[in-house]
Amino acid sequence: MLEKLFQVINRIERLNMVSMHQMRRSVNNLTKPLGSLGRLEEIAVRLAGITGSVQPSVDKKAIVVMCGDHGVVQEGVSAYPQEVTGLMMANFIRRSAAVNVLAQQAGAEVQVIDVGTLLTDLPEGVVRRKVRPGTANMAQGPAMTKQEAVAAIHVGMDTAYELADKGIEVIGLGEMGIGNTTPSSAMTAVFTNHPVEQITGRGTGIDDEALAAKTKVIERAIEVNQPDPGDAVDVLAKVGGLEIAGLAGVIMGAAARRVPVVIDGVITGAAALAACRIEPRCRDYLFASHLSVEPAHRIVLDELGLKPLLHLDMRLGEGTGAALALPVIESAVQLVSRMATFEDLGIPSPAPEEDEFSLAVDGLK
Template sequence: MMLMTVKGKIAELDAAAMTAARERWDQLTKPLGALGKLEEIGVKLSGIQGTVYPSVARRAVVVMCGDHGVAAEGVSAYPADVTGLMMQNFLKQKAAINVLAAQAGAEVLIVDVGSRVEEKWDGVLHRKVKAGTDNMAQGPAMTRDEVLQAIQVGVEVADDLKARGVEVVALGEMGIGNTTPSAAMASVLIGYPVAALTGYGTGITVEEKPRKIAVIEKAIEVNRPDPADPLDVLAKVGGLEIAGLVGVILGAAANKMAVVVDGVIAGAAALAACRIESNAGCYLFASHLSQEPAHAVMLQEIGLSPLLTLDMRLGEGTGAVLAMPLLEAATRLVAEMATFADLGL
């Protein structure tokens, strides 16, 4: 599906299914609302899937990988080569996302949408638009066409997951330097000052942080992205893996699949996706609250409340898969708990 087609397929949630689900939750053997956010999760899943008894049995995490030209400005504590090394680590099943996804029963799908890696490793979905973005401190990170290509990659990934029966998808990513475009996007799209949104990323020092802030401010000044045009923002100060995740969100929403948002990079993708099509936000769950300061601002802007607060800032989709058992809990409760009528009341 192309972008305009996808947007046209993203519907509001099924109101009738949500009403019926609330009635079911209210009949269960508990005080009204006593299961709190689990009830909200369950009702939202019912709205997404159009049934009182939704399922999240089939799960996947999409790890979009891309490199960033702005890494040359010294905004990360790690060199750009680490992106490729971590992709190999994913393939060896030795990264944090592999461990946590296995625990959550989620398939890990690695997508190379824009890394500088030249090799084509078995186990990686090779959909490279270009070998890393250009340095956004000196000019646009991408062309608008490259953004659309990366979004299309994500849409096609979501379509494939739906075809294979996946019911919920977590957003993951890998790309050294990618907290920099994420903060830049948040600043432009929300209108917050860069300094208030910029964190330590991979672990830069307090002394190095002002440089990162200055680089982001320079990128915005040089490129002048249009806050009213999310595609322009993505092209000028975004990332290929961020655009890829935008496509996953839009494609999943068009296919009536739940999407679990990870940290600040996935948050930037979610913010852009919601600006492209507001109904996309109905399909999102915020998994956790990242230590990166832009994340809380993004979630508030989208209207999402994080389910977990674990002081994490790893990325890869780690927080998102940790939240998947909470979605499963909601589906089990509504299906397996007794009602007061079952007790003869």
């Protein structure tokens, strides 16, 4: 199974600096003061680097909602019962969830994938890729085996490849799994070496007493399993989740196909941390949609070196933040392709030629 993982990793290339240089020149020639479109300019430059094209397109969009259940829910870490995972999957298929509303507005399709829920009778329309029915209770032992974690990563890689083959040009990440802020917080603590109490949040809205208990559960899970921060697959297997591993696979598969990825909140952020620990070049293909109010999310984004596009005090998940960010990313492309240039007006560009390449490199930051 590892052979396929390595094959995908070996296909992940660095950003195309020539395309970025050309895009920065195009951006600087638009009829506006230099840098006045701020981060929209950075987005356009990085999209050029990702796709290798000075005319990138993000017209065809998809949001992948990976779904899995978590044995650690037995420890009382969530305000909602585990059955809600399956109920929400049906809600996604009915196109009645928040992510569906926002995805439709952004012109994105929503793909719902069962990589590890407890549900046996799946709603029609859910893609069945179940590795196992839920993880084990990580407070008592490993959430899954390494082989299962790799299998879930493969599900994500295959999904990204299938979407790329369909012509999808940008992928947003979403998830559903009651209790999944617990493994994502545990993973963040392991990867960043931050104290668990600084990372653990309220998730679905637990009270102070439950938050204190959740923090202790995460500390116990890390103590019991001793995940190796230098081995991302080990971390996923011991204190992660099946949908989190699946999302990490989507990131790696998309990067291998030069497709940009928009991460959502703290759960997809934990998946991004895992993917970037497996292959650091994945980071260049990521856009951070927003900053969640979950305390781990800021730590995750700082670790990845990503700046969120939006600040809306959200903590829903599902891919809602990614859906909201897709039009912002599309706006960057539209501005470059449709705005007039100084040449169109018959006047010289204000951009000094000797600075253009360094400005292109700035788009990586």
